[in-house]
Amino acid sequence: MASDKELADFLKSAEKRAFKRVVYAVRDEDAALDIVQDSMIRLAEKYLDRPPAELPLLFQRILSNATMDWFRRQKVRNAHVRNFSEFDTTDDDGDFNILEALEALDGAAGTESAADSVSRAQILLVIEEEIQQLPGRQREAFLLRYWEELDVAETAQVMGCSEGSVKTHCSRAVHALAKALQAKGIAP
Amino acid sequence: MKNSNTSVRSGAREALESRIGLRVAARLSQQAEGLDRDFAERLRFAREKALQRAAELRSAERRPVVGVGREGAALLGAGGGWWVGLGSVLPLVALAAGLFLIQHLHTQAQIETAAQIDAELLADDLPPEAYKDPGFVEFLQTPND
Secondary structure (H helix, E strand, O other), rough: OOOHHHHHHHHHHHHHHHHHHHHHHHHHHHHHHHHHHHHHHHHHHOOOOOHHHHHHHHHHHHHHHHHHHHHHHHHOHHHHHHHHOOOOOOOOOOOOOHHHHHHHHOOOOOOOHHHHHHHHHHHHHHHHHHHHHHHHHHHHHHHHHHHHHOOOHHHHHHOOOOOOHHHHHHHHHHHHHHHHHOOOOOOO | OOHHHHHHHHHHHHHHHHHHHHHHHHHHHHHHHOOOOOHHHHHHHHHHHHHHHHHHHHHHHHHOOOOOOOOEEEEEOOOHHHHHHHHHHHHHHHHHHHHHHHHHHHHHHHHHHHHHHHHHHHOOOOHHHHHOOHHHHHHOOOOOO
């Protein structure tokens, strides 16, 4: 059973990332705040008896469900379809060689490249914008996998899909980000 | 040979994807840390609200439960266990059984009294029809001097 301090420490460590993650999905900061607050309270009310190690996974699942509930309540069909479509099937990579792009971006580690003309804060904003542009499932998989640092199995559990789907979503998300950032001359 | 080349290429690709993914995530963390002060405060308030709720639930779990013991004495327990529940239900069951028994005995007594009167009437020298005689009824209604 998680103690008060363990619960407090966990929530403190997770709250900002959780808030940003929901903002990327719902694009409304006040709504995101409500969703995060509801998720925190739900975690505290229903899973108080769980060991602290289980809290991150439980919280991510609650947060995902709460976000889905928000979309259902909103009934904004277009937003719903845009953010929660299974796969972005429009694969318009053309002759874009993703491996070369990834290698180029990887090789640019530590260099400022386009940052010579664009400030660091602006780069962060551009990255955030590109994250928001990702299809909902890709974004969710990417954030859970790389930001929340869940493994593939845990991500699949939170998203309610197979591990193969998680890998596909993550791969597509990284490719889309790499392509978009490279086009803007930004090295992540 | 071709398969091994493909798997090496696939492994390299996955490793690169992970590196890029983690690097983008690190940038996102920088951005999240620089969250607007107002939202950071509201998040802190939300967290404290959740923790307060958790504390309320914990104290509710620890709150003692008062039960009724065998001699009517109050029992204090931390968990409201099975025996305390049984101790509360048993007196009610005993009360219901007692009321049923009293009702049964009362009905039985009424039946026995009626049977005794009937037996005495039938065993008497005077025939039962005599009690229905109008003269007898008048005799009963006439006040005694």
